[in-house]
């Protein structure tokens with residue numbers, strides 16, 4: 001009679017390292033023509049008083065073989081059935097690699113332009129205290145200038161906490177924590193409590209710039225902005241400055257770039273003026289330098305700030321701000337870049 005003990009040790013010591021060995025094992029022991037099936041067939045020849053014991057032992061063998069086979073399947077991933085099902089020589093499926101968001105593209109472009117003339121990139125928190133968003137920037141408490149930027153307040157306690165309304169707050173942090181010369185730009189998201197329309201949104205993105213050193217003049221500011229405009233919009237771009245007001249700069253100006261769409265001849269984008277407004281700027285107010293621990297008798301500097309949406313709108317002729325955050329793939333797929 002078959003030696004069941006031998007079969008058990010054969011099952012135990014059987015080596016299964018790959019799908020083929022697993023399949024051989026299955027055929028040999030548990031397949032429909034396998035050893036175990038055969039043993040059940042032998043049951044009828046076993047004397048009646050031994051039937052019960054023999055049956056139990058064959059059941060145990062069956063369990064042993066099945067457990068071993070199932071465990072081996074987990075280790076051997078390319079099981080035969082899979083090899084049959086897949087043609088491994090077929091080329092792979094195309095991965096769609098997507099595209100960068102237009103605001104990210106323009107943000108990177110702006111950063112690259114300023115990096116070339118020695119500006120570092122600094123970032124800061126989007127939730128700010130009153131000091132960094134307003135007070136250090138020469139907005140006196142209760143001053144109407146604070147209404148220039150409608151603010152989302154989070155906590156109106158002793159120290160007001162709000163979503164930053166501009167990234168000038170980052171520049172305050174940089175000035176507090178370093179000594180001039182300082183040359184940095186701060187890109188980031190900012191928030192204002194405005195009704196959402198084609199021309200306004202409750203959040204947008206800015207890049208603000210700051211340059212502080214001994215003897216920095218308004219001429220340096222103007223030349224830096226002209227360089228920027230030419231790099232961004234092409235060699236033919238011109239700029240003009242119009243007097244303006246910001247609490248943190250004195251004097252202050254709004255900067256226009258010559259309309260790149262009609263070459264300054266006049267079109268509906270530049271409203272037939274030949275100029276497009278792109279940013280605000282000015283010489284850092286001495287009060288701001290002092291608030292941030294910088295001696296205003298020794299140092300001077302300039303600052304500027306622009307909205308990335310605005311620049312993107314001009315570069316790509318996107319005329320509705322809401323498109324940037326609607327996540328419509330038909331819009332987003334139109335942008336490609338290598339930065």
Ligand code: PHE
Nearest residue numbers: 166168280281282303304305
């Ligand atoms: N912080 C200003 C704003 O958000 C922009 C600005 C920055 C203006 C620096 C002048 C100088 O409106």
